[in-house]
Amino acid sequence: MKKQIQPKFNDYASDPFSLLGLHIENNVAHITVFSPQTLSISIDSPSNSMQRIEDSDFFYWQGKPDQVNKHYRLNVSYDNNVNQSYIDPYSFSNCIPDYDLHIHSQGNHWHIYDFLGANEKTIDGVDGILFAVWAPNAKRVSVVGSFNAWDGRRHPTRNQNGVWEVFIPGITHGELYKFEIVGSDDRLTLKADPYGKHFELRPNTSAIVQKNSKYVWQDKQWLQNRRTKPRHQAISFYEVHLGSWKRDDNHYFINYRDLAHDLVDYVKRLGFTHIELLPITEHPFDGSWGYQALGYYAPTSRFGTPDDFRYFIDYCHQQNIGVVLDWVPAHFPTDDHGLARFDGTALYEHEDPRKGEHRDWGTYIFNYGRSEVNNFLIANALFWIEEFHLDGLRVDAVASMLYLDYSREENDWIPNEYGGNENLEAIEFIKHLTSVTHSQHPGTLLIAEESTAWPGVTQATSMNGLGFDMKWNMGWMHDSLEYFQYDPVHRSHHHNKLTFGLMYAFTEKFLLPFSHDEVVHGKGSLLNKTSGDEWQKFANLKALYTFMFTYPGKKLLFMGDEFAQTSEWNEDTGLPWHLLEHDNHRGVQKLVQDLNAVYTEKSALHYFDFEQEGFEWINCDDSDQSIISYMRKHNDKLILVILNFTPIPRDNYHLGSPVGGAFKEILNSDSDFYHGSNIGNHGIIYADQNTNTGFPFSLNINLPPLGGLIFEPCETK
DSSP, X not given: OOOOOOOOHHHHTTSGGGTSEEEEETTEEEEEEEOSSEEXXXXXXXXXXXXXXXXXXXXXXXXXXXXXXXXXXXXXXXXXSOEEXXXXXXXXXXXXXXHHHHHHXXXXXXXXXXXXXXXEEEETTEEEEEEEEEOTTOSEEEEEETTTTTOTTTOBOEEETTEEEEEEETOOTTOEEEEEEEOTTSOEEEEOOTTOSOBOSTTOOOEEOOOOXXXXXXXXXXXXXXXXXXXXXXXXXXXXXXXXXXXXXXXXXXXXXXXXXXXXHHHHHHTOSEEEEOOOEEOSOGGGTTSSOSEEEEEOGGXXXXXXXXXXXXXXXXXXXXXXXXXXXXXXXXXXXXXXXXXXXXXXXXXXXXXXXXXXXXXXXXXXXXXXXXXHHHHHHHHHHHHHOOOEEEETTHHHHHBTTTTOOTTSOOOOTTSOSBOHHHHHHHHHHHHHHHHHSTTOEEEEOOOSOOTTTTSOGXXXXXXXXXXXXXXXXXXXXHHHHSOGGGGGGGTHHHHGGGGTTTSSOEEEEEOGGGGSTTOOOHHHHSOSSHHHHHHHHHHHHHHHHHSSSEEEEETTGGGTOOXXXXXXXXXXGGGGGSHHHHHHHHHHHHHHHHHHHOGGGTTTTTSGGGXXXXXXXXXXXXXXXXXXXXXXXXXXXXXXXXSSOEEEEEEEESSOEEEEEEEETTSGGGTSOOOSOOSEEEEEEOSTTSSSEEEEEEEOXXXXXXXXXXXOO
16 A cells, blocks of 8 residues: 555545545545544454554555445544444435525525434434534534534535535434534634534533434324414413423422423413413523524423423423414524624624614624525424424514614614615515415414514515514503503593504504513513502502403413512512412402403404404593493404593493393402402393483493403393
């Protein structure tokens, strides 16, 4: 064998397959292997010994092609007396089909996560892990991990149209890994896998090799049923931060499986139809609540494994509880180990900070004009729905995506090609997201957290809308909370805070949110936003919830608000469940339970949540007494609602009605069931003919202080 020239790593690292592995020329086979800290290597059998290239960690063999298998096995003796046998990764040709690379480059590969990242594959009958990452401007990409001593020289990858890949046989479940990237700027960084499906526990940021899940789902009936659009169904979300809903006795996180049973039992008892999870995509910093994600394709390891999370969703569905995930496609952290300047360039973000940075949040903005970035995000949305059976996504910070000048100074943004402030690329991305998701998974929900008057957020994309199923009604939320902060003596001057929302209530398909955002950053709890002494605060909160559950729109309530948490939410501890030892807190919880039941059982309160025909004012002008009254309707079903927002009881208050006969008081927020003063009507009252109210009939009602009443027509014997 002729003397071999010692290779230099940097000479072949950008194209390792040009040197490493099996090469046949003129009917002569050549195999080159790089293996540090090694005493000897043989190929397939001891008879095919490799020779060390002088003064190097390269080993070389030359022989006839029929002397070695296509995927030959290397038998390695290391200098620490450890022996290892493995099939050479560099004996495999390109592992990602050209077609998949092509549709990824076009931005239309909805299952690209089956190729990018670390995926279990069987190639030519050999089991292993295919590692692949998109980094088109990198000079070199290597896989490093616990299986190769984190040595970037051991497993450099090949570049296929900007996707770097290598298939490594014999990798076992649970191995840690990252990508070592030399960027276009010659800077070497260790990057977490953008498509990693499981990560080590924070604050560490390595991904964990996962074998294909063998989880057996039991929710087939649920998935079939959800294909029906839920427009006319009762939907009430219980918004949850899993890390602080409840902790174990040692103040530590609870596993997804245990959370499933505790949380679902609680949610069912209170009558919520859905759980909305704050982001559980992997994130290193607890204080970000998940809104600064690292692992977009990984449920956080704080609460267990991906299959543990599958169990969580599966159990929810078996108990007829839907699950929606808070999803963050608007921005990502600037950390070196994440997506930021991934291949030495602004790959996922914009180069110009006037388009690429969120000043308020210290994060980068996704570049929606790049096909592969859109593919990353849309495939991710589908991933959560397909792999984890989620029922939809609440899309965070949509307003920041739509406007180029969102929260920016006058000279700190770049107009679009027409001179406007609309982010045309983001608009197209959103339309693509909603249309693809709905076509692939009918019945799933896409909900926009959008705080402006952008038109057509919930209009179909075919009608030039954004295609969302619902939009958070931030205007109603802000007006309502502001109103309840006023002392009742001043509320008559702010009556329009209660009524103005009906001017636009049916312009979109709205969801009414009292979310985590209202009880953080010094805002205090919902209870302490209301005015008055302790009795008035609890009465105000119960009246507010009665207003919410009878007002047009689907519902969302953040955890802890259902029992009148007194302190601001703290993500670092469990909820103050001890408050339920007190009657007033139990009373609020019981009211929320009963409001959910009435809202769900009475079609008049939910069927036309999005349509004008389901609502009619009875009296919206009684500002002097701070009283409003209205009807909710569905076909021949009728509900009357009256709310008194002062601490003064009103006897024989005249309430108009379109029909006469008996009415039953089906809920009174001031009832002693809810630890109230129990002023009300206690059963059946009758509507008589009376033209003074503007309706053909009227009821004389005893109206409780700071309370709400719900009536429905009934038959009497």
